[in-house]
Amino acid sequence: MQSNEEQLTPPGRNSPRPRTTEERPPPEEIRSVSRHVRAVRDVLRPLLAPPRTERVPVMEALGRGLAETILAPMDLPPFDNSQMDGFAVRSQDLADGHGTLRVGAPGPAGAVPAPLTPGTAAPIMTGAMMPAGADAVIPIEWAVPPAFPTPGALTTVTLPPPTAGAFVRPRGSDVAAGDCALTCGTYLGPRQLGLLSALGVTEVLVHQKATVLLVTTGDEVVEPGERRTPGKINDANNTLLEASMREAGLIVVRAGIIRDSPDVLAEVLKRHAPHIDLVVTTGGVSKGAYEVVRQTMLDHPVEFSHVEIQPGGPQGLGSFDGIPVLAFPGNPVSCLISFEMFLRPLLGELFGTPTPRAAYRARLSQPLTSPPRKHQVRRGVLLPNGTVRLEGGEGSHLLGALARSDVLIHIPVGISELAEGEEVEIWVV
Template sequence: MQSNEKQLTPLVHNGPSPRTIEKQPTTEENRNVSRHVRAVRDVLQPLLSTPRHERVPVMDALGRGLAETILAPMDLPPFDNSQMDGFAVRSQDLTDGHGALRVGAPGPAGAVPEPLVPGVAAPIMTGAMMPAGANAVIPIEWAVPHIFPPPGALATVTLPSTAAGSFVRRRGSDVAEGDCVLAFGTHLGPRQLGLLSALGVTEVTVHQKVTVLLVTTGDEVVEPGDRRAPGKIYDANNTLLEASMREAGLDVVRAGIIRDEPGVLSELLKQHASHVDLIVTTGGVSKGAYEVVRQTMLDHPVEFSHVEIQPGGPQGLGTFDGIPILAFPGNPVSCLISFEMFLRPLLGELFGTPKPRATYRTQLSHALTSPPRKHQVRRGVLLQNGTVRLEGGEGSHLLGALARSHVLVHIPAGVSELAEGEEVEVWVI
């Protein structure tokens, strides 16, 4: 049983002392954002080597990634139908301008109408099937009189001439049978589910949800609601990342706060490795004396590097007992930016969920400076005039500024300053 007292024990209990561990060489390099994204993709790619799919009812597929290609089993619309409330006609009956036609039997939506004979106009409602022989619809507003006669009444109606096809929704004009309507990997939102239902589809094959083990490290953090002793802070990382991950469609196993003891962390990861797909840790990845994640990973193929990004530079990436692991920095804003930059987009790319962040370019409301060698990600507020104002400073601890922000503002590497009115790329969060 572990003591509550901090012990910087090595991963192998009979191995070298913590001091010796700190002197052991670790894989360390600087890499740009694009290179790190490619490295993360390579680590996550094996999750697709074995199909992890399930068949679910259409409504249960909301927010999931499609794991099949859907070909239309039928035409949409499935038959020619009226775009308007009006009269179905043979356009050739009205070639000489306004003409008086006998009013035939009405065609309500959902019924199969009688064939239209020459010299007759059939009342028709929006969405109703076109009668055989009819090739156009004239809106009721254009008729004289512009009201429908009572059913069965002997009546005539005067109508303007019209072109064939007017106000007619042709069979298959939206989707033709056999068309690819949803490609493998499509993120399934309300619009896509609506299309599936219109095609009569009741079940689809989707990617199973990725299960992630979320681990926060640090002797200085305590759970919200617990007694906070001097020198301690309440943990925000677990809530910040779990909420972000759940919003992104992940199943999250929240391990809580793990002390800065490599043996404890190693044992926890081993306990969960068999039933999770991915491990994400926060903290313990920098070059300090008590970097628990670095120490724990000495015997595992995990690289630690400094990515040219601010915040979120220190990163760990590799596998633990064959499970992909992403080790994020410990400051709250840093770990969130790490998730948004290095994990969330790739989950969407590989598994169809979550859908990409909405991105666009907008003007700065004020000038800014940025470290020229780093891709800087700042928090921003959208103003009523459409410009963006940076919120808070560069610090990776500024949760108040993060909570007030609408967007992430991207200043790419190589840019050291931008003037008021210059454009930047923003991601809506």
Template sequence: MAQHSHQHASAAAVVDHRARVRAMLEPLLRRQPETVSLTDALGRGLAEDVQAPLSLPPFANSQMDGFAVRSADLADGGAELEVAAPIPAGAMPARLLAGTAAPIMTGAVLPEGADAVVPIERATPDSFPAPGSAVTVRLPATPVGMYVRHAGSDIPEGATGLVSGTFLGARQLGLLAALGIPSVPVHRRVRVLLVTTGDEVVAPGDILPPGKIYDANATLLAAAMREAGLDVLSTGISSDNPEHLAHLLRSHQDDVDLVVTTGGVSKGAYEVVRQALADEPVEFLHVAMQPGGPQGVGTVYGLPFLGFPGNPVSCLISFEMLLRPVLADLFGSPQPRTSLRATLSEDLVSPDAKHQIRRGILSSDGTIALEGGQESHLVSALARSNALVHIPVGTAVLRRGEEVEVWML
């Protein structure tokens, strides 16, 4: 069974820190939306409610290939009816006369006078006659409304089709197209200045001197941000010179909506982000989260600022836990992570004062296997994982077979 205890008061709760990030970005909602074509709207967040300009379907139509009939003509157990002119999809049919049945195609307009459709396989004979031939067909009793799609049965004219903040995927764009809407207002993309820091890192492809490591953060975080619909301005690696970093941030203050840095936010002696922003209204604190505890938040030269820790897994978890959900909530993009319940395939331990996020592989049988350990440098384990495993504050031990929340990656 899970073991529980109380959160330490010295660290900020994840939910509280996320709320602070939300409040900091909320003013961006006041920006004027942009109107884009349906093709360009894929993956964007809808900025205004959309009302249906017409009903779907716009007219009563047949759900089946069959015969349009007056149900009253078949009330006494069925009848033999004269076959009227066929009704193809897209045509406007003549009124259906009493005692007749009109061959009708799926989606074709139900003629005036008809109130039901008999599927072709229930007719005798069970095939359509040649056009123009004078024949009759035997049809069974059929209730009113059978196999009829009524006008507005999907959505009536004037009803709200999509609400503001909806993520526009294929299904939503299909509805807009069906309503005849060619373009929609969407929230403007949030433009992010991404700065990775550290004298110890070099860009992939460069010669790797002794004591140095390749920078994974710029690629990892920029890719995650672009997947989430952000417009990313990546500066590459900034040195551990505070004046250089401050100049870099000032030089882009008119180009972006948000500044995100990685590294330099802990309590060490050479934390460049803390040093460069010493005169800015930025708070450096610890969030009760593992990995990703050290965080920076505030404003830099008038821009919202988030300082993520420098270990690769920590910076990605920071994005997934603190920024990505806020973007989905405020702007409708990206789509929220799918949250599931899964069964642990092994025991685990967790620091009970922190919300721990482990990486795992969810199998088709609903079990989750942890991938890698708790350390924040295990990028190969992160690459193999397909889910984030949540162990909430107050949980010290979970046993194999117990359920956990997972977010699908």
């Protein structure tokens, strides 16, 4: 005969342990978005203590967060050089108007030119070092004749009067030696790596990539490509979140799909704990009687709350055996919005990668409604005329609309409706 506990176990579950009256938690806290962000920051901050860094060649630093401040070891440009193809001159030689000067020795790029003799103009190429004594460059098209003379020919050129410093790039005018070139925490993209190379820097200190264990739960979920029987759905969360996390600079370990068994989930977490920095789960966080993530975390400091956001309200946050845990809802759009709102921005803040989402103001191409007590995040498309169109409805299962969208539309708490033409904040995704 089955015990009372066995009789309470619903069919199709892997024997989760139902809570007794004594185990039931107090009513859930309702949190604002900003308060939950602060709570997630507190949970993630230990990942920086002690700092885990590595020194890598510049090209291997692409997409990483800089873990040191770079002081320029040299001036950029390293010498005064010409901004144009033209003639290097002494401005005082032409101070009285157009004048004719003798053509001096040319100054090719990559060579140290001879000092400029008074009364002469030296042919010079873009980027070439300015000859000593020259203080201006006159573009070739302003010269008469508008061409360089044949090398070695004794000739003259007529030029207009220049202003001292015209078309000259002064030494250190971009970055001076000793200046801060890049601050600690900078995201290292192609532009930043280009600066490092120009400064002669070959290696940089970066934050090590954090490793996240990604866990999707649910008896109803099957891996794409597996035989799908009635009542089952193909898993999208693993792919959706792994792609997002890898794009954000994380190393992702997929635990696969964990059935609704607290014992199985706990064993998976314990097995991976020594090798990971963070756990992200999807599903099993709502208020049902048999939510596997809630059941697994009964003996661990993980709080479950409801955040004032739609979609993505149910959230879990804490640690399992000392490893930070973020428990996201199971619907695909909900888990992605949770990542975008609560994890991705803080990764950039703590580790310098990824870069923040570009945020703009745009006008709605249609009216919308929103629950006034929640921060609603809708999916949308930015149109060529600069307005934004809603894509799909409010549902957290609408993957087709999510795939077609290119912006997230934010409607803050306190707003219940907006008319066509009103402004909203959008994030480009």
